[in-house]
Amino acid sequence: MLKNEYIESYIERYKNNEILLNEKRVKLLEFLEREILPRDDIYYFDEQQITDYIEFSENWYFDLDEWEKFLVPFIFLFDKEYNEVVFDEFVIILGRGAGKNGFISTLSHYFISSLHGVEAYDITLAANSERQAKRSAKDVRLVITKKGHETLNAHPPEDYDGVPGEFEAYKSRITSLETQSEILFVAANSSTLDGGREGAVIYDEFHEMENSDIVDVLSGGLGKTQWGRQFFIGTKGFVRGGYFDSKYNRCEAILNGEEEFNGIFPFICELDTIEEMDDPTNWEKANPAFSNPLTPRGRRLLRKVKSEYTELVFEPSKRAAFVTKRMNYIEGDQEHSVASKDEIMATNRPFFDLEGLTPIGSLDFGSVRDFAACGLLFKYGDEYSFETFSFAIKHFVDVHYGYSNSSNSNGGGKKAPIKEWEKQGLMKVIDEPSLDPMHVVNWFIKARELYGVEKIVADNFKLDILRPLLEREGFIVDPIKRPQSIHPLMAPRIEDGFANHKFRFGDNPLMRWYTNNVFVKETSAGKVFLKKEEVKRKTDGFQSLVHALYRANELDEQEEFIIGDINF
Helix, strand or coil: CCCCHHHHHHHHHHHCCCCCCCHHHHHHHHHHHHHHCCCCCCEEECHHHHHHHHHHHHHHCCCCCHHHHHHHHHHCEEECCCCCECCCEEEEECCCCCCHHHHHHHHHHHHHCCCCCCCCCEEEEEECCHHHHCHHHHHHHHHHHCCCCCCCECCCCCCCCCCCCCEEECCCCEEECCCCEEEEEEECCCCCCCCCCEEEEEEECHHHCCCCHHHHHHHHHCCCCCCCEEEEEECCCCCCCCHHHHHHHHHHHHHCCCCCCCCEEEEECCCCCHHHHHCHHHHHHCCHHHCCCCCHHHHHHHHHHHHHHHHCCCCHHHHHHHHHHHCCCCCCCCEEECCCHHHHHCCCCCCCCCCCCCCEEEEECCCCCCEEEEEEEEEECCEEEEEEEEEEEHHHHHHHHCCCCHHHCCCCCCCCCHHHHHHCCCEEEECCCCCCCHHHHHHHHHHHHHHCCCEEEEECCCHHHHHHHHHHCCCEEEEECCHHHHHHHHHHHHHHHHHCCCEECCCCHHHHHHHHCEEEEEECCEEEEEECCCCCCCCHHHHHHHHHHHCHHHHHHHHHCCHHHCCC
C-alpha cells in the first residue's frame, strides 16, 4: 500500500467528518483507494520532491492549504518501471478565491528550479488574455526580487554581499540559471502562438476557452522533456459547449468508472445541489479554502462571500455570477443530463401489450463507420414503448471498447460491454469496413412482419443511400432535414416522458446507456440534445427515439380503434 502523510490525513479527516467533500471528490478518493494506493508494486511517491516542493513554497510564498498538500504527492507519483509520472494531466476545478493562482505560481517556480532538477523544463502559462496569463509569472518575479529574498535573485542589489541566487526575473520571462528552464506566458489569441519544448503547460481560467486550439498547439511540445505535465485550472464559467465542458465530461466518466483514467487526475470541487447554497456550511464543497480550520485568508474570503450572498436579496441580477463563480455550480437549464439516474432506470419496465398496435419506425444512421440504431415506437394511453436494435462496426468497437479483447469479454466496469449486449440480442457487431445498409433494411422487413410497421422517420443524412432501398421494399420514408431543429419542439415531450415515467424500454441496458450519454444544452433556439463526449459515448438509440417522437401524434389514432374496445 502506498503511504503519504498528506494523503492519509486528508482521507482520515473526511472519514471523521472533519471536512465536507462534494460527490466528485468522494468518488476521487474511492478511485484512488481502489486503483492507485494499493499498487505499491508498480508506483512510488518521490518523497524528496514532495518535501522539497512544500518547503520551497512555504519558505518563499505561503503555507499551503490542505487540499494543495493532498494534490502534491500525486504530482510526484511515478511508475517504477519507466520512472515516468503516473498523472500527467491535472484538472483542478474550484470555486473562485480558493487560491489557484498562488498554487500556479509555486508550482511554476519549483518546476524550473534546481530542486526539481530537470534541465530545460520550460513552463508555459496560458490564458485567454495576456493579463491573466502573466499574473502568476508576475507573482514569481515579485517573490524573486523582493527585499530579503536576495538568495533567490541572480541580480540582487549592489549592496548585497552574499552569493547571487539562481533566478533571473524579467517582465517577459523568468529563468533558472542552473537548469536553463524558463517560465513564459502566452495569451490564447496570440498571433505568435507556437508549441516549444515545454516541460509543463498550465492553462489558467481554462473555462473561458471556446475550443481546444491553444491546447492542440501547446501540448505538441510536451514529451520532448522528461516528466511532461499539463494543468487545467479554473472555475465553471459561462462558456457552454466549449473545451471546458468536454474536459469536465471526461472527468465525470473517469470518476463514474466509465473510462480509464489515462493519466488524468480530476479534482473537482462544486455544490452537489443548488439548495446547498443557502447553508454556508456546505460552501467548502465548492471551495476547499472554507474547510476548517480556517486560515486567515480563508476567514477573509468567507466574510467576503457571505457579504456577496446577502447582497443577492437586493441585487438578484448578481445571482448567476455568484452561483457559477463562487459555488462552482451551473444553475437552471443551461446544461444538464436529459434524465436523472432514477428516471432512466424507470424505463426498465416490460412493454405494454402491443397486440393491435402499429409502431412508427425510426432510424439514426449518422455514420457508416461506428453505430446505427433502428427503433419502433408504440403508444398506449400516455405511455410509449420503444424497441430498439443497433448495429456497430467491429473496428470501431475494438478500438474504443476492447470488443475483441478476450480479457474484456463483458466490457468490464470502465468500457461499454458490447459483447454482453450482443449476447442479449440488443445489437449486432458487423465485421465490415462500413455498414452495409441492407442490414438496416432487413431489420425493418422483419419488424414489418411482426408489427406491420410502414413509416420510418430518419435523419436525412445518409438517406440518399437508404431511402431508395427502403422505398423499394414498400416503406414510407419520412426524412428530417435538420434533426437538431426539431429538438426544441421535442424537449417538453421528452422531459415530461422521463419525469413522469412514460417511457418503457424493456430490460435494455444499451438504450439506458445511450440515454445516459445525452446532455441538454440551452441555445437561443431552445434545448438541443448532444453527446456528453464526442467519440465513445454514443447516443444513436436516443436520437432514434427523438425521431420517432417527432411523428408520435400519428399513433394517437390507433387508440380509437382497438378491437377489444368495439361493441358489436
